[in-house]
Amino acid sequence: xxxxxxxxxxxxxxxxxxxxxxxxxxxxxxxxxxxxxxxxxxxxxxxxxxxxxxxxxxxxxxxxxxxxxxxxxxxxxxxxxxxxxxxxxxxxxxxxxxxxxxxxxxxxxxxxxxxxxxxxxxxxxxxxxxxxxxxxxxxxxxxxxxxxxxxxxxxxxxxxxxxxxxxxxxxxxxxxxxxxxxxxxxxxxxxxxxxxxxxxxxxxxxxxxxxxxxxxxxxxxxxxxxxxxxxxxxxxxxxxxxxxxxxxxxxxxxxxxxxxxxxxxxxxxxxxxxxxxxxxxxxxxxxxxxxxxxxxxxxxxxxxxxxxxxxxxxxxxxxxxxxxxxxxxxxxxxxxxxxxxxxxxxxxxxxxxxxxxxxxxxxxxxxxxxxxxxxxxxxxxxxxxxxxxxxxxxxxxxxxxxxxxxxxxxxx
DNA sequence: TCGGCAAGCCAC
DNA sequence: AAACGTGGCTTGCCGA
Numbered sequence: 223x224x225x226x227x228x229x230x231x232x233x234x235x236x237x238x239x240x241x242x243x244x245x246x247x248x249x250x251x252x253x254x255x256x257x258x259x260x261x262x263x264x265x266x267x268x269x270x271x272x273x274x275x276x277x278x279x280x281x282x283x284x285x286x287x288x289x290x291x292x293x294x295x296x297x298x299x300x301x302x303x304x305x306x307x308x309x310x311x312x313x314x315x316x317x318x319x320x321x322x323x324x325x326x327x328x329x330x331x332x333x334x335x336x337x338x339x340x341x342x343x344x345x346x347x348x349x350x351x352x353x354x355x356x357x358x359x360x361x362x363x364x365x366x367x368x369x370x371x372x373x374x375x376x377x378x379x380x381x382x383x384x385x386x387x388x389x390x391x392x393x394x395x396x397x398x399x400x401x402x403x404x405x406x407x408x409x410x411x412x413x414x415x416x417x418x419x420x421x422x423x424x425x426x427x428x429x430x431x432x433x434x435x436x437x438x439x440x441x442x443x444x445x446x447x448x449x450x451x452x453x454x455x456x457x458x459x460x461x462x463x464x465x466x467x468x469x470x471x472x473x474x475x476x477x478x479x480x481x482x483x484x485x486x487x488x489x490x491x492x493x494x495x496x497x498x499x500x501x502x503x504x505x506x507x508x509x510x511x512x513x514x515x516x517x518x519x520x521x522x523x524x525x526x527x528x529x530x531x532x533x534x535x536x537x538x539x540x541x542x543x544x545x546x547x548x549x550x551x552x553x554x555x556x557x558x559x560x561x562x563x564x565x566x567x568x569x570x571x572x573x574x575x576x577x578x579x580x581x582x583x584x585x586x587x588x589x590x591x592x593x594x595x596x597x598x599x600x601x602x603x604x605x606x607x608x609x610x611x612x613x614x615x616x617x618x619x620x621x622x623x624x625x626x627x628x629x630x631x632x633x634x
Numbered sequence: 635t636c637g638g639c640a641a642g643c644c645a646c
Numbered sequence: 647a648a649a650c651g652t653g654g655c656t657t658g659c660c661g662a
Binding site: 284285303304305307309310311312333334337338341342370377379380381382383384388412551554582583584585 | 640641642643644645646
């Protein structure tokens, strides 16, 4: 498929270069104030941790924390990492915190603010370019096996969004005065591509009907009405949907949901029954990857997984899951690349001056003059929705949500 | 002092 | 505790 390289990759390099050169504004005062807040919280929590420990402890050392929790304090449920150290991941500490143990809870709190401070509020200002007063990331076009971009120095594709403290950092990404940030993102693009590629009638129809896809999944699997569905039921279905995209295993799903492996197995079995096409899609993907050494996106781009034939069973299984995921993640990557290549001309044709600044896998961020926002939104949405055309005609619509605000958090 | 690995965690 | 996919960044730690 030389077409992909000639018509997509070469222009994309130029598009990315323009995005890198434009950069994005951050509010250094907001970040500075947040750094102070985080420092204060970290210091307070660290003092409480030292108090409980009763001895000097380096809070940032997982090894020391593990020795205290599972050695000295003798809390239950300890597991070891592959090097033999006590594991102290967030999941482990969360389990202990839920059992009422204060120490792991405080470690979690310390880690959260420390992460946000060191990786974001302290680091981002050091990337502000003195000439432009903006932050300029660098995109790597060929760094991933699936065709996604990656972003570094700084990575602007992993700005926090999950927690309230995290969103405070996102609010520091701002538009120039007289402008708005416009964020446009594909809704559930990988699940839509799963419905398309695996040819799952129920799933495709659900997307055509605009249903809440996780609620629909829960309804199909557990026989619960979509109306007034308990959030826990929907949460499980959502975890299963994501698991499917990632090349599910009963082990992984059990860990994710905190249920027994047997129960997770039953869920997967039920899912395959309710959504005919998924199992065949997975089997066909593995078979063709074993035959050819690669899998392809809907656009024909190849992604190589030669180790899918490895003699080691766990290496083999890993490559099988990666190959299953790659067709979905890779096709989504192709689609947003096509949109990025087309959107500049589409805007120019309407005399719109929006500037594309960032790409975050299924999201594009633009800086737009206040007076052009209303006209810009539908142009961006249409280009993104129609991006597969004409090379690929999907049997279901791609939905693109777009909104404008003064900062990235409120636009997202 | 530097480089690399391990552990951990942020995003999609 | 990652055998549920793709990345990048930071800290601690250890050996050269």
